[in-house]
Amino acid sequence: MLAARPAAAHADYRTRHDSWRTDEAELAAWQQGRTGFPVIDAGMRQLAETGWMHNRARLLTASFLAKSLYLDWRLGARHFLAHLVDGDLANNQLNWQWVAGTGTDTRPNRVLxxxxxxxxxxxxxxxVRRWVPELAELPGREIHRPWRARRRPAGYPDPLIAPDALAQRLREGRGIVKEGKAR
Structure with a gap:
């Protein structure tokens, strides 16, 4: 597809007229694996250390950046290309567009x-225990919601955004009136 539409490497394939937010602190927290969402942080730390992460982690971290934080997908795409050992311009950019809802996805407002x-x-x-060791002592699924832990792990950040507002910025940015639910 990129061969037929080379501009899609840097321009929206299907524009949603997004007015992406700019927040250097949130971008840096995402890049460093310090978002306060353990599975996101695990993926970003794995990427930083190994240059690779499973496709599910790629989808989750991309959705979090582009849809939950509502930061420009190109920032994430650039970061991935700079760090992925299997980075490929066509796969990377078009996958980011698919996740951001500016590509060929038939459900552009889906938030993971x-x-x-x-x-x-x-x-x-x-x-999460492997890549976010400061949470390793939390039992079972409690590791995914450390803000609820009786003894909160020292040094782990609070969530960048409220856990119940994961789709809010996307809905506001795209003017979506209908109440959507993040899945």
Missing amino acids: NPLAQADRHDPDGEY
């Missing part, structure tokens, strides 16, 4: 809920 996804894909918290 990192909490529900962590419960589904990392039910025992093994992935």
Whole structure:
């Protein structure tokens, strides 16, 4: 597809007329794996250390940046290309557009809920424990919601955004009136 539409490497394939937010502190927290959402942080830390992460982690971290934080997908795409050992311009840019809802996705306003996804894909918290060691002592699924822990882990950040507002910025930015639910 990129061969037919080379501009899609840097311009929206299908514009949603997004007015992306700019927040350097949130971008840096995402890049460093310090968002306060353990499964997101695990993915970003794995990327920084190994240059790779599973496709599910790529989807979750991209959705979190572009839809929950509502930061420009190109910032994430650039970061991934700079760090992925298997980075490929066409795959990377078009996957980012698909996740951001500016590409060929038929559900452009879908938001992947990192909490529900962590419960589904990392039910025992093994992935998070490996990459976010400061949370390793939290039992079971409590690891995915450290802000609820009786003894909050020292040094781990609070969530950048309210866990119940994961789709709010996207809805506001795109003028979506209907109440959507992050899945």
